[in-house]
Amino acid sequence: MNGRGVRLVQGIVLASVGVVLAGCVGMPDSGGVSAVDKADKPGDRWARTVPVPPKKGDGASQIVAGYLETLRSDDLNYTTTRQYLTAEAREAFEPPTETTVLTSAPDTREADDVPRGDHAPEPKDSGVMKFRLSGHQIATLDAETGAYRPGVQEYESFVEVVKEKSGEWRISRVPGGGLVLSTKEFKRTYQEPVNTYYFTKREPEALVASPVYVRDQQVNPAAATTMAVAALVRGQGGMMAEIARSAFPANTTLAGRGAVVLEDQKLTVRLRLKTPPDRLTCRKMAAQLWYTVQNGFAARLSEVAVRAGGSQLCVLTEDAAGQYATERLTRADEHPRYYYIDDEQRLMRVPAGDGEAAVVSGPFQDGKAKIQSVAVSRDEEQVAAVAAGGGVLYSTGLGSSAVLGKPLLRSQAAPGGDPAVSGLTAPSWDGHGDLWVADRTAAGSVLYWSDGGTAVPRVVEVPGLGGDRIQALRVAAEGARIALVVADADGGRRLMLGGITRSGDRLRVQPLTEIAPQLEDVQAVSWAGDSRLAVVGRVGDGVDQVMFVETDGRLPEDRARELTVTGVSAVAASEDVSMPLVAISEQAGVVRLPVGSDWEKVASGGVAPVYPG
Structure with missing residues (x-):
């Protein structure tokens, strides 16, 4: 026994x-x-x-x-x-x-x-x-x-x-x-968490993932599917209650045994409802069911039917479900490539599969504009760059006709500081085309948001930050979550996740929660899926390494993606999990880790690797 x-x-x-x-x-x-x-x-x-x-x-x-x-x-x-x-x-x-x-x-x-x-x-x-x-x-x-x-x-x-x-x-x-x-x-x-999906409160609506854990995924997948659907119907809690809403009416429940049936790629869910929803609401309910079951259980669906009281309320087909797909915002499947700044201060583009790095046409093609970090918009039509030293942020177009133009934002930090901890952070784009960046000064840090990446940046309130300082950030595609690397007064760096809320013209990051508290000395973060992050950090007395962290703070079993070279300082990941991880190694330069393979060298020198976003 x-x-x-x-x-x-x-x-x-x-x-x-x-x-x-x-x-x-x-x-x-x-x-x-x-x-x-x-x-x-x-x-x-x-x-x-x-x-x-x-x-x-x-x-x-x-x-x-x-x-x-x-x-x-x-x-x-x-x-x-x-x-x-x-x-x-x-x-x-x-x-x-x-x-x-x-x-x-x-x-x-x-x-x-x-x-x-x-x-x-x-x-x-x-x-x-x-x-x-x-x-x-x-x-x-x-x-x-x-x-x-x-x-x-x-x-x-x-x-x-x-x-x-x-x-x-x-x-x-x-x-x-x-x-x-x-x-x-x-x-x-x-096993692995199952992502349940809800709609963001901001307009335009987008689906945002909330991981939950259910038992018997391998031994009894039907029971596990039912438990995941029940969790979805029950509604969101915690941070998700602040940033997202469910199309399911309050007090909706599953209609007893056999309420969830998945057969021949068709998902049928029977509900108990006080009042039948209108057609649009029902289709949104079906969309939440679609992506929860299809993404959580690798079940290829052809349709989702929602029933209540013996009647069919609506049916969502594969084509109709596509309008709610998270890929609409990440656009990772459209642009399977990543970027970095080479030793000559040029912006380089690399295909995610096989292929050579190439100089990107535009204001950063000749190295004359000295830059330390970049962010490429998800449609790859805009690029934001922080000048060497961290004092100035530019936002411009990509392509041979683009010009550098005037700075979008100037840092309030005193000149001559260490750009690793002072001045502007690397910027980040959400899937709606908005730009995010933080400024680090002696007095603390300030988070900024620019509508469309062209409007005058506005301050975003971060009440949970206290006296700590933002050292790095990455905003999720749906624009409702932001991952932060935060430093305390003693220099310790930890990973935090915040929900972005809006009230009129007022933007706030609230709540702000520390995740994966067992991680120490976190150096970098990147989104690596709907509810997963890639980070550079260490556990306890271990060495710095690239690892995965769920947005709820759990370190998956496959977290230890330790580099065979030392001095990892940056990581880039795509929301498309089939894309390779990219990192900067002190010894090897730019390296990448294709799925199911070993680390490969991309270039001997370079900094600031990023996927669009």
């Missing part, structure tokens, strides 16, 4: 038919609690954990281990879990409403802090035993909404086990924190 409370069943999903292989691993029959990280083996990612009831004669520590393991199993009714409890505890038991995520499996020992050896006997005369569960907590997951909330703190909870008249040990007091998982166990249980 793997632990005392579960049996692992390896599942391979083929054409929706599960081919199941059974297997189990032994554990000592006595001694202290063994914390098991079942996700250490690659095959365990698709493993189904079947709960196993307590065995007659199990010691107190084995009862605790078994109870914890059944919570992690795929028995979401918790029938077996209750068998580990006393009658009173069974009566009071409620399914976990949250998941606590620790860096590793919880350390479990007797409450007197005396560790028990693997084969130490249980006290024979004791009728009550207490155990302490502890670990380093990095996040919680809300069971109802599926929302992941980063937050570093020390976790501690207690469990009490009593010997009943039958002579068997049972739990009388369950530990707090709900389902307690290590990061590896979390990965096995939830």
Whole structure:
């Protein structure tokens, strides 16, 4: 047995038919609690954990281990879990409403802090035993909404086990924190997040992704799809409540069992509604369903039908769904190429696939205009550039007829400062053609927004920044989220995500939340998908490396994309995940990482790599 409370069943999903292989691993029959990280083996990612009831004669520590393991199993009714409890505890038991995520499996020992050896006997005369569960907590997951909330703190909870008249040990007091998982166990249980999609509150509307976590994606994809749709219909929370809205009317729910059916590329969803929506609203509801299911479960759809009360409310076809696609704003599929500034201060363009770098015609083709960073608009018709030294921002066209023109913005920083920490940051374009940049001065930092990249820049309020300073920024394509690298007074750099809200002419970044608090010394950030960022930073005492971070703060298992060369200072990624990562290495220059390949050298020298945006 793997632990005392579960049996692992390896599942391979083929054409929706599960081919199941059974297997189990032994554990000592006595001694202290063994914390098991079942996700250490690659095959365990698709493993189904079947709960196993307590065995007659199990010691107190084995009862605790078994109870914890059944919570992690795929028995979401918790029938077996209750068998580990006393009658009173069974009566009071409620399914976990949250998941606590620790860096590793919880350390479990007797409450007197005396560790028990693997084969130490249980006290024979004791009728009550207490155990302490502890670990380093990095996040919680809300069971109802599926929302992941980063937050570093020390976790501690207690469990009490009593010997009943039958002579068997049972739990009388369950530990707090709900389902307690290590990061590896979390990965096995939830796999990748599923993006649910909502409409931005700003006009024109665009879909924005909100990741949620559902169980059984591999073993029971139909159940996982239903859970994801239920989370979407329930509505957005947290930051998404500030920046986005749902087309689903309030109090909408799924219409019982079988409410979500995916068959022959057709998704049918039956709802309970108080009032039927109008046709446009219904089509927007269908669009939210379309991209949640198609992007979250790699399900190629041909249509989505929304039904309620026995009637069909609307049908959305593939052509009609295209008008809501996030690619309309990212335009990554239209322009699969990236840019950088070469050693001669020229703006270079490189195809994302095979191909050589070429000089871009326009005001930055000859190196006379000394620049330190650039941002190319998503339609590749405009370019913004910060002059060497960080004192001036230009915004102009791309092409042989474009001229540099007058500065769009001048920094208020004192001349002669270090351009890495003073003056204007690298700019960024959203998918609506608006330009964003921050100015770093001795007094702090100021965020600016320019309508169309040509209007006089206006100050954007960032009330959650306090005395910290913006060092780098990247705005999302839909213009409702902004990723910031923020430095504190001691020079420490961390990653933050803000929601962009609008009230008349007033723009604010609120709320502003630190994500991935386990990351240290963050140097650069770039959008790498609808809800994923690529960053340069390090974890703990590790080395600086390029890694992925979800917008909710989770570091995916594939985060460690460590360069084989040192001195990584910048990274560029595309929202099209098929495009290569691009980075600047101190030793190798401009390098790129195609999907499924190794790092390749692009140029010996260069700075400021960017994809359009």
